[in-house]
Amino acid sequence: MVESIRKSAYGCTKYIPGKSTSQVCQDYNLSSVIKLGSNENSYAPFPVIKQAMLDEIDRIGIYPEKKYVVLKQIIGENAGLTEHHVGLGHGAGNVLDVVAKTFIEDGDEVIIPEKTYSLYTDISKIMGAKIVKTAMTSDYKIDLTAVKNAITDRTKLIYICNPNNPTSTIVDKNEFTVFVQNLPKHVWVLLDEAYIEFTDADLVPDAISLIKQGYNLIQVRTFSKYYGLAGGRVGYMLADTSVADMYNTVSEPFNCNRIGLAGAVAILNDDTNQADFYAKKMMADREIMAKKLESFGFEVTKSHTNFLFLKTKYQGADIAEKLLHKGVIVRPCGGWSYPNHVRVSIGNTQENLEFLAKIEEVLNDM
Numbered sequence: 001m002v003e004s005i006r007k008s009a010y011g012c013t014k015y016i017p018g019k020s021t022s023q024v025c026q027d028y029n030l031s032s033v034i035k036l037g038s039n040e041n042s043y044a045p046f047p048v049i050k051q052a053m054l055d056e057i058d059r060i061g062i063y064p065e066k067k068y069v070v071l072k073q074i075i076g077e078n079a080g081l082t083e084h085h086v087g088l089g090h091g092a093g094n095v096l097d098v099v100a101k102t103f104i105e106d107g108d109e110v111i112i113p114e115k116t117y118s119l120y121t122d123i124s125k126i127m128g129a130k131i132v133k134t135a136m137t138s139d140y141k142i143d144l145t146a147v148k149n150a151i152t153d154r155t156k157l158i159y160i161c162n163p164n165n166p167t168s169t170i171v172d173k174n175e176f177t178v179f180v181q182n183l184p185k186h187v188w189v190l191l192d193e194a195y196i197e198f199t200d201a202d203l204v205p206d207a208i209s210l211i212k213q214g215y216n217l218i219q220v221r222t223f224s225k226y227y228g229l230a231g232g233r234v235g236y237m238l239a240d241t242s243v244a245d246m247y248n249t250v251s252e253p254f255n256c257n258r259i260g261l262a263g264a265v266a267i268l269n270d271d272t273n274q275a276d277f278y279a280k281k282m283m284a285d286r287e288i289m290a291k292k293l294e295s296f297g298f299e300v301t302k303s304h305t306n307f308l309f310l311k312t313k314y315q316g317a318d319i320a321e322k323l324l325h326k327g328v329i330v331r332p333c334g335g336w337s338y339p340n341h342v343r344v345s346i347g348n349t350q351e352n353l354e355f356l357a358k359i360e361e362v363l364n365d366m
């Protein structure tokens with residue numbers, strides 16, 4: 001322990017990313033591996049994104065334009081708001097971090113559902129927050145009643161991941177709307193919509209409308225999943241201008257890179273809807289995979305994301321390890337205290353078929 005390091009840093013845990021393809025090839029002596037452990041988009045890069053990024057390389061010696069007006073304008077206008085409602089970051093992870101930095105003071109309480117994206121806990125802890133965890137419902141959903149009951153005079157932020165990672169569930173949109181409308185004035189909700197494009201738009205709360213009406217809500221989105229830009233690192237938040245302005249003051253001056261920005265602008269301007277085309281394929285495959293996995297004996301949670309959350313009678317870690325030997329990376333959910341669950345990303349159709357074949361082999365060997 002280094003005396004001089006901020007004490008709260010020792011309370012944090014390292015983010016555990018999914019295993020990488022090259023690491024698994026090496027460790028298991030394989031020549032090819034299918035990576036379905038990190039919810040990446042297997043159809044990336046979409047042609048329109050690739051071309052824009054290649055063109056941008058000529059300007060790599062120049063700092064990106066500080067205010068990122070071009071991308072902010074498109075995002076703001078698409079939401080029926082303005083560029084002044086937008087804050088960008090190198091991935092939603094960075095956006096979450098800047099929001100935590102902007103809001104949390106030592107001793108503030110933050111509420112985090114028990115089984116959700118792990119980053120919320122650490123970015124809050126480092127700011128000196130007291131973490132209050134709330135139980136999930138028995139059907140793997142975020143329990144908004146439990147969250148509401150956990151609010152105190154010291155609550156500052158509430159993290160709601162919708163659809164939720166790793167359980168793939170959504171909250172009821174009307175319940176969420178009422179929940180936000182009845183928040184005490186000192187409490188803010190950070191709504192992480194990393195997977196929102198993979199569910200039915202009719203099922204999700206209208207966050208923008210709540211923001212327009214002045215409720216304490218911050219919407220966070222990413223280009224990593226639906227748009228296939230995980231390596232380009234672009235995410236954003238939408239909120240009232242007073243919050244967005246402070247967000248942009250607190251964040252480091254150049255927290256997006258030229259190449260990622262060029263890709264993001266290109267895909268938002270893409271009138272051939274390439275992202276939507278691939279997402280539809282993934283959603284169709286998702287339903288086929290769910291049925292097949294059920295026929296193999298898995299309990300499959302209805303998914304609103306680009307991944308499936310599977311319950312098995314075996315240890316999830318065991319299944320994941322056996323799949324690794326066959327060159328398929330999935331994510332066991334023991335880290336979320338779901339020892340019998342596995343999370344598997346929807347890949348391209350070829351990968352999905354191979355995954356199904358391999359997991360059938362694994363089950364036959366168990």
Ligand SMILES: *Cc1c(COP(=O)(O)O)cnc(C)c1O
Binds near residue numbers: 090094165194221234
């Ligand atoms: C993947 C993910 C993110 C952010 O990803 P970035 O690559 O940092 O944009 C944020 N929240 C959840 C729930 C995610 O699964």
